[in-house]
């Protein structure tokens with residue numbers, strides 16, 4: 001199964017992964033500074049940039065700020081994540097809507 005989904009919305013390439021740390025989907029742009037950073041492989045995705053994801057739900061008790069890299073089908077969380085998987089690396093889960 002795919003580990004990442006690519007959708008085009010309003011002319012922008014958007015990627016979505018399932019984040020098991022936040023138990024939710026994270027959607028972000030495939031581009032950085034106008035350059036496509038996605039390798040195009042939905043089964044072993046690499047997105048060559050740091051992805052910051054802030055919850056749109058403003059709730060201090062459930063602060064799920066999350067930042068990570070996606071490389072060769074794995075997700076690597078940075079130490080600045082505010083969840084228990086900070087600093088860890090693991091295989092991306094299969095994506096499902």
Ligand SMILES: [Zn+2]
Pocket residue numbers: 019020021022023026053066
């Ligand atoms: Zn997350």
